[in-house]
Amino acid sequence: MARHPKLASTLPVADDEDxxxxxxxxxxxxxxxxxxxHGPRLLACARRLLGNDPDAxxxxxxxxIRIFSKLGSFEGRSGxxxxxxRITTNTALELLRRRKRIEExxxxxxxxxxxxxxxxxxxIDESAPxxxxxxxxxxxxxxxxxxxxxxxxxxxxxxxxxxDEYSTAETATALDISQANVKTRLHRARAALKKLIEPILGGxxxx
Amino acid sequence: MxxxxxxxxxxxxxxxxxELRLRVRLTFxxxxxxxxxxxxxxxxxxxxxxxxxxxxxxxxxxxxAAGPDEPIPERLIEAILAARRDEPGGSV
Numbered sequence: 001m002a003r004h005p006k007l008a009s010t011l012p013v014a015d016d017e018d019x020x021x022x023x024x025x026x027x028x029x030x031x032x033x034x035x036x037x038h039g040p041r042l043l044a045c046a047r048r049l050l051g052n053d054p055d056a057x058x059x060x061x062x063x064x065i066r067i068f069s070k071l072g073s074f075e076g077r078s079g080x081x082x083x084x085x086r087i088t089t090n091t092a093l094e095l096l097r098r099r100k101r102i103e104e105x106x107x108x109x110x111x112x113x114x115x116x117x118x119x120x121x122x123x124i125d126e127s128a129p130x131x132x133x134x135x136x137x138x139x140x141x142x143x144x145x146x147x148x149x150x151x152x153x154x155x156x157x158x159x160x161x162x163x164d165e166y167s168t169a170e171t172a173t174a175l176d177i178s179q180a181n182v183k184t185r186l187h188r189a190r191a192a193l194k195k196l197i198e199p200i201l202g203g204x205x206x207x
Numbered sequence: 208m209x210x211x212x213x214x215x216x217x218x219x220x221x222x223x224x225x226e227l228r229l230r231v232r233l234t235f236x237x238x239x240x241x242x243x244x245x246x247x248x249x250x251x252x253x254x255x256x257x258x259x260x261x262x263x264x265x266x267x268x269x270x271x272a273a274g275p276d277e278p279i280p281e282r283l284i285e286a287i288l289a290a291r292r293d294e295p296g297g298s299v
Contacts, residue, residue, distance in 0.1 A: 028288060028291075028292075031288060031291060032284060032288060035279060035284050035287055035288075036278070036279065036284065039279040039283075039284070040277055040278060040279060043277070043279060044277070057280075057283055060279075060283065060287070061283070061286055061287055061290060064287045064290070064291070065287075065290050065291070065294060068291050068294065069294060112216055112248065114211075114212055114213040114216075117211065118211035118212055118213035118214065119211060119212050119213075119244070120212035120213075120216075120242070120244040120245055120248060121244070122244040122245070122247050122248045123247065124243045124244055124246075124247040125247070127247070127250055127251050127254060130254050130257055130258070133254070133258060134257075134258070134261055139258075140258075140262045143258050143259070143262050144262055147259065158259060162256060162259045162260050163259060163260065183220055186220065187219060187220040190220075190252060190255055190256055190259075191219075191252065193255050193259065194248075194251050194252055194255040197255060197258070198251070201251045201254060201255070
């Protein structure tokens with residue numbers, strides 16, 4: 001196993017550029033350092049998109065195989081972290097496409113309701129302040145669980161746009177759908193999630 | 208031009224993102240001023256959006272938060288490195 005003498009002693013503080021060079025030279029320790037440095041964030045991303053740990057770990061392994069094979073073509077235009085994140089996201093989305101379709105909630109059941117005159121049917125009770133909701137660990141867990149209940153095509157758009165901060169155009173490219181479709185799905189995902197978390201928005205304790 | 212609640216719904220995303228043209232925005236705001244149900248809906252819609260954005264924030268102190276700082280299990284690291292060695296052009 002090739003060792004980069006200078007790098008071996010300084011791996012914890014080596015920058016990404018040095019690590020990439022060392023990995024391309026065949027340094028296993030540098031490869032480990034990249035996994036340890038960036039892996040946790042990538043695994044969290046995969047977990048969000050895939051919804052469970054075994055699939056997320058499978059995704060991370062697959063993503064790193066691609067990462068190491070493509071590392072020679074990494075030009076450093078974006079930071080290494082960003083590049084790794086994109087590969088991981090794309091890998092997760094491919095795994096999602098390969099998954100068997102499971103029984104999903106019909107999003108239509110969760111969309112806003114209007115009466116015959118086109119008037120919204122909505123409770124006008126005061127909602128709990130956002131800071132109060134964010135401070136509660138149970139609330140946060142409740143919201144995460146409800147996100148997992150959204151139909152996959154809508155959940156993915158919601159996560160890419162509102163959590164991973166992909167632009168509309170980037171989301172459209174990642175999912176191979178139109179930008180108009182991204183906007184429609186995002187709006188519906190938010191509206192549906194609002195309905196799923198309605199009890200706690202009004203300040204009720206988590207069910 | 209007036210819109211009812213069902214017609215307003217189509218513009219909610221653009222309104223929240225500040226992308227409505229002036230004329231439509233004025234109509235939208237007029238409707239909001241007259242409609243407590245749509246005001247309540249928008250409040251909760253915005254709160255929902257902020258909750259989604261922040262629940263995966265690494266700054267979250269909630270113990271259940273699957274924060275990005277959880278280290279990768281050693282067996283997973285080993286599996287990735289082993290796969291790298293097996294790939295053509297892997298480590299020397």
